[in-house]
Amino acid sequence: MAPTAPSPAKSASPSQPSGKSEVSDLKQQLRQLAGSRAPDADDQRRDVFKRVISCMTAGIDVSAAFGEMVLCSATSDVVLKKMCYLYVGVHARAHPDLALLTINFLQRDCRDQDPTIRGLALRSLCSLRVPNLVEYLVAPLTTGLKDPSAYVRMVASVGAAKLYHISTTTCLDADLPAALKALMLSDSDAQVVANCLHSLLEIWTLEAANSEAAAREIETLYSKPVVFYLLNRIKEFSEWAQCHVLELASKFLPSDNNEIFDIMNLLEDRLQHANGAVVLATIKVFLHLTMSMTDVHQQVYERIKAPLLTLVGAGSPEQSYSVLCHLHLLVMRAPMLFSSDYKSFYCQFSDPSYVKKLKLEMLTAIANESNTYEIVTELCEYAGNVDVPIARESIRAVGKIALQQYDVNAIVDRLLQFLEMDKDYVTAETLVLVKDLLRKYPQWSHDCIAVVGNISSQNIQEPKGKAALIWMLGEYSQDMHDAPYILESLVDNWDEEQSPEVRLHLLTAVMKCFFKRPPETQKALGATLAAGLADTHQDVHDRALFYYRLLQHDPAVAERVVNPPKQAVSVFADTQSSEIKDRIFDEFNSLSVVYQKPSYMFTDKEHRGTFEYSEDLTNLTVGVEAPETVISAQRYQENDNDLLLSTSDKEDNVTRASNGSSTSTYNAPPDLTGPSSLLSSQTPTETALINPGGPTYSAQTNFSLDDLLGLGVPDTPAPPSPPALTLNSKPVLDPGTFQKKWGQLALSLSQECSLSPQGAASLMNPQSLIRHMQSNYIQCIASGGQPPNYKFFFYGQKDGATAFYLVECIVNTASAKAQLKIKADDGTTAQSFSTLFQSALSKFGLS
Amino acid sequence: MISQFFVLSQRGDHIVFRDYRGEVPKGSAEIFFRKVKFWNEDEAEEAPPVFNIDGVNYIHVKVAGLYFVVTTMVNISPSLLLELLQRIARVTKDYLGVLNEDSLRKNFILVYELLDEVIDFGYPQTTSTEALKSYIFNEPIMVDAGRMPPLGPAAMFMQGSKRMPGTAVTKSVVANEPGGKKREEIFVDIIEKISVTFSSSGYILTSEIDGTIQMKSYLSGNPEIRLALNEDLGIGRSGSSTHDYRSSSGGGSVVLDDCNFHESVQLDSFDIDRTLHLIPPDGEFPVMNYRMTQEFKPPFRVTALIEEAGPSRAEVLLKIRADFSANVTANTITVQMPVPSYTMRASFELEAGAVGQTTDFKEGSRRLEWNLKKIVGGSEHTLRAKLTFSQESHGNLTKEAGPVNMNFTIPMYNASKLQVRYLQISKKSKTYNPYRWVRYVTQANSYVARL
Incomplete structure (x- = not known):
């Protein structure tokens, strides 16, 4: 970083100093001061220390002065001590041997009379991050956790987590987690409790990967006694700790509705908190607790509306940004919710552009029959805005509303008015929109074409806009009188056209035009193909060659390829899948909401272990038919952690391609699917025998090929489902494929059902239910949990078909209720499968 | 879990830099600064407060022209971090x-202590x-506030109004007064940001007030305080009657859409007599935030x-x-x-x-600018x-120009008519x-007139 000004040698206000000579100068001065007993020695030391820290802040390497700093550190001046600790904390790692020198005085300070000094020293001691010094940490930490001062206990409880990161075994051998847990459940100081909770969660989450005991310990943190204990003390906590406790509570699985209402009543006033983080954390608890109670869930939406809108206006623009991101997520789930508050999302003059953009997205999302007119009117005002990026976004927003809307008529008129504004960026954006609009609503072509035809292509500079215009010229050349001639003039200027995208479109448009109006276009076509073949751009060249050969081969075939009848696009591919949205919703009040991506897409593998999904899945074991075999012992750890988290598929195109891609995975021979086939206790030969599905495979293959060509729209007419569903008695699905499918398929059904009381009572371990369901041809792929909550992943397969049904089933034996989430390859039969599954479940324990 | 905290100047210099977990690769501050500075150069857009580069999440707020930034490697609540950053800035200011x-x-060094x-x-x-x-063991080193551009909403009191002790708002909570004795005082500021949009025909399209009751206490011994608001203050509008409260300018009751409160506020008697009880903590904090969309009389008519x-x-x-009374004066318009x-x-x-009016044509942004030092209530300019x-123009000038935006500050005026009836300090x-x-x-937050 560039220094602002060279600081005078003993400046009381050190600004950014510079360079190497500075460091050696500082070393020199420190050495002189080390033994000094002059009355103002401490003041002088302060000055020099300040300059060292100032250098350190500026990014200058001052580690060379480590020895000198340590020499000067024996002092009773607290300000000096703190500066020294800060310095040592940053540089100890690079100088482990010299760091040893500091241990002495840090240990001594840990026994100081003054609790502030004790705390300070302990914190610095734990922050050294030098592995070979850990032996000096254990004793002060253990005493620190029992210190009479809450401040020291607070420091010690975080210190335990620091120690865990430096040396896992030292921390565990000293039994610090147990001490933390005891402290968490008894300490009178709320911040100590909060810090114990932080540390325990961190330690056990990381430990859970290797130890079942740790996984169980995590379970206890989410158990009723702990959660209720913390919630009852909620008001004692600092607002930041409250957020943490609320996050914990949002993952609590209540056993009955009374618990849910108790929690909600207790937390009701947190929604009025001035701190937006507390409000959002509370909202997460409310939303997640009421997931299974539709009407209460709806009430929650109504309740949180006003506080959220207040947060948008009350806080900093940065906070409004975060809150608006959450509002956007909620609106995607409950579009009606804010439809009458649309004015709250009008852009304000002082809003930064990142807030304005979000507001435009909100307006797009809440537009419906009742407010579209007002919203579009407002958006049109922005289109003439001096702020060009916002003007563009506004036009796009109008277009999106048109694409999702009912009253397209009025909007089309507005869009066409944009074209009259004669601003180049407005025209370009509008053309792109009109093009998309026509792809969805071909019936509007007549009105649009009339206006679009009047636009001179010379006035459009932006490639996207120009390409859109050319596409329309080609597609609707039969309706546009001048189309061949406009295209011809464009071809004449081929060499001046910079953008390959435009040239590609031009090639195709001329081809289309040729098939519709051959005599008028023939000349242009020849010129186009010649220009295309000579083009330096690879794609343009190749496409020109392709068209040329196609025409040579057979013009009729060429027409079928270039100009097939088109179906209107119903859903554009960039629409996010509902599965992804669900996952983001599960991660409410986190960065996922801001990025609009589930966390696995933006956090690296190394840190993934600490996230939400892994916590409730770490305790799952892979369900196998024979629990006494080797397999049960050898927990399929990797898969556990990754279940529901598969990164292998980006899922961008899930909505369109789910059929195709899943069929292809069926065909993979089981022995190619790696370690998972070892786990499924069936041998490949068995698999081959069980699945007599030859003909269906080929049917599926045809189907996916259709899809590839874009002819088979996702909702291919399913054969009328037989009244009663029968299941394949021995379906085969390996965990890897299950996981992949679970990630890809959209949720078909989410239901709650009951178990018989006998069934609930006899569910002592997952195996009993697994065996019972097997007898109903429903297989278990993974299970886990502790009484009273069990979680299972089941699957079944339709007899004689390849379509699978996947079920997530959470059973609570206390309330004898089970929550089901069903995903199906063939959504039309999901309901009959659900019926079948529930009847099987309800018979559990009766036989 | 926060990995790092740092404050950067507008030029990207590190002012403070603290690494808490040592898990973020080196150079994060530089990576951050480059990204923020050149977010989208062509479109001159501001970087959003939250973004991710190579797995590191950067969360920042801009306060007083400085970047307050945290980095984190985990998927944590962005609101928590943003609130925390604002709070760190506020505590530092205290x-x-x-x-x-x-x-x-x-x-x-004091900031590092904090x-x-x-x-x-x-x-x-x-x-x-x-x-x-x-x-905190360091004594703050005071800077001359007079030379500094005013910051924060409370700073506006320093201009124009003689009734305010100018130094009060820039007083540190720990520094001693020159006389050695601390002055016992408490400030309650009702700050309202108003947003109004007028249509081309002068009709009010939208109007909203975002208000804060802000408190800054220099009282020793933490006495309890009672803050009484309008007795007939209504909160929450019944869903259906959204547009029925049209009589507010005639002195009807004030109805807030919603409000929230600081942790220290006891609401026990709020429902009965609209009184807030609290023991104010040191430093500056919002007692209550509120939002009002009930129609109010806008202070200015713009044509x-x-x-x-x-x-x-x-x-x-x-x-x-x-459109306000003659004993009130708006300034810096x-x-x-x-x-x-x-x-x-x-x-x-x-x-x-x-008098005191200047005009300018900003060629770069094609904007007319009209500055007025003050406007007395009831006057017209x-x-x-x-x-x-x-x-030659294309004919439709109104589509090429506007909208007009106005900025102003009006001390001793509040658009919502929300009032502090009394402020009682337990003796x-x-x-x-x-x-x-x-x-x-x-x-004015957004005061816009369309053409």
Whole structure:
């Protein structure tokens, strides 16, 4: 970083100093001061220390002065001590041997009379991050956790987590987690409790990967006694700790509705908190607790509306940004919710552009029959805005509303008015929109074409806009009188056209035009193909060659390829899948909401272990038919952690391609699917025998090929489902494929059902239910949990078909209720499968 | 779990830099700064407060022209981090009196002390100005606030109004007064940001008030305080009757859409007599935030006209009428109007006898700017401008120009009519009578008139 000004040698206000000579100068001065007993020695030391820290802040390497700093550190001046600790904390790692020198005085300070000094020293001691010094940490930490001062206990409880990161075994051998847990459940100081909770969660989450005991310990943190204990003390906590406790509570699985209402009543006033983080954390608890109670869930939406809108206006623009991101997520789930508050999302003059953009997205999302007119009117005002990026976004927003809307008529008129504004960026954006609009609503072509035809292509500079215009010229050349001639003039200027995208479109448009109006276009076509073949751009060249050969081969075939009848696009591919949205919703009040991506897409593998999904899945074991075999012992750890988290598929195109891609995975021979086939206790030969599905495979293959060509729209007419569903008695699905499918398929059904009381009572371990369901041809792929909550992943397969049904089933034996989430390859039969599954479940324990 | 916290100057210099967990690769501050500075160069857009580069999440707020940034590797609540950053800025201001680059640079060691206590191993600990006092050993080094541009909403009291002790708002909670004795005083500021959009015909399209009751206490011994608001204050509008409250200008009751409160506020009797009880913590904090969409009387009427006056000329007329009482004066008023992009020149004609008014044509952004030092309630001001174009206009001038935006501050005025009826401090002794300042101010957040 560039220094602002060279600081005078003993400046009381050190600004950014510079360079190497500075460091050696500082070393020199420190050495002189080390033994000094002059009355103002401490003041002088302060000055020099300040300059060292100032250098350190500026990014200058001052580690060379480590020895000198340590020499000067024996002092009773607290300000000096703190500066020294800060310095040592940053540089100890690079100088482990010299760091040893500091241990002495840090240990001594840990026994100081003054609790502030004790705390300070302990914190610095734990922050050294030098592995070979850990032996000096254990004793002060253990005493620190029992210190009479809450401040020291607070420091010690975080210190335990620091120690865990430096040396896992030292921390565990000293039994610090147990001490933390005891402290968490008894300490009178709320911040100590909060810090114990932080540390325990961190330690056990990381430990859970290797130890079942740790996984169980995590379970206890989410158990009723702990959660209720913390919630009852909620008001004692600092607002930041409250957020943490609320996050914990949002993952609590209540056993009955009374618990849910108790929690909600207790937390009701947190929604009025001035701190937006507390409000959002509370909202997460409310939303997640009421997931299974539709009407209460709806009430929650109504309740949180006003506080959220207040947060948008009350806080900093940065906070409004975060809150608006959450509002956007909620609106995607409950579009009606804010439809009458649309004015709250009008852009304000002082809003930064990142807030304005979000507001435009909100307006797009809440537009419906009742407010579209007002919203579009407002958006049109922005289109003439001096702020060009916002003007563009506004036009796009109008277009999106048109694409999702009912009253397209009025909007089309507005869009066409944009074209009259004669601003180049407005025209370009509008053309792109009109093009998309026509792809969805071909019936509007007549009105649009009339206006679009009047636009001179010379006035459009932006490639996207120009390409859109050319596409329309080609597609609707039969309706546009001048189309061949406009295209011809464009071809004449081929060499001046910079953008390959435009040239590609031009090639195709001329081809289309040729098939519709051959005599008028023939000349242009020849010129186009010649220009295309000579083009330096690879794609343009190749496409020109392709068209040329196609025409040579057979013009009729060429027409079928270039100009097939088109179906209107119903859903554009960039629409996010509902599965992804669900996952983001599960991660409410986190960065996922801001990025609009589930966390696995933006956090690296190394840190993934600490996230939400892994916590409730770490305790799952892979369900196998024979629990006494080797397999049960050898927990399929990797898969556990990754279940529901598969990164292998980006899922961008899930909505369109789910059929195709899943069929292809069926065909993979089981022995190619790696370690998972070892786990499924069936041998490949068995698999081959069980699945007599030859003909269906080929049917599926045809189907996916259709899809590839874009002819088979996702909702291919399913054969009328037989009244009663029968299941394949021995379906085969390996965990890897299950996981992949679970990630890809959209949720078909989410239901709650009951178990018989006998069934609930006899569910002592997952195996009993697994065996019972097997007898109903429903297989278990993974299970886990502790009484009273069990979680299972089941699957079944339709007899004689390849379509699978996947079920997530959470059973609570206390309330004898089970929550089901069903995903199906063939959504039309999901309901009959659900019926079948529930009847099987309800018979559990009766036989 | 926060990995790092740092403050960067506008030029990207590190002012403080603290690494709590040592898990983020080196150079994060530089990576951050480059990204923010060049977010989207072509479109001149501001970087959003939250973004991710190579797995590191950067969360920042801009305060006093400085970037307050945290980095994290985990998927944590962005709101928590953003609130925390604002809070760190506020606590720092409580200690330094003034928050700006200069004061931070002079006191960076004190800021490190604060950071040590506020965050430990990435977990927020305490942000209470009061609780932190016992761990802060550095004396703040004061900077001259007079030279500094005013910061924060409370700073507006420093201009214009003689009734305010100018130094109070820039007083550190720990520094001693020159006389050695601390003055017992408490400030309650009712700050309202108003947003109004007028249609071209002068009809109010939208209006909203975002208000805060902000408190800053310098009282010793933490006495309890009772703050009474309008007795007939209504909260929450019954869903269906959204547009039925049209009589507010006639003095009807104030109805807030919603509000929230600071942690320290006891609401036990709020439902009965609209009184807030609290023991104010040290430092500056919002007692209550509120939002109101009930119709209110906007303080200014703005009329803007643009008309063709010949083939490549146009005339602009801007008129402002102050619709508030004559004993109230608005100050630092700016009116801006974008004009067609092909405008070459503008000549202005101010009203006769205009004092303290300046005009400007900003060529770069094609904007007319009209600045007025003050506007007295009840008065009306006009500006005429003649525009010369480089080409003939396309006919529809109103689509090429506008909307007009206005900025202003009106001390001792509040648009919502929300009031502090009284501010009671529980007495320690008969002679104990601290200074109490209840101040109102209204600011334009977005005051827009369309053409």
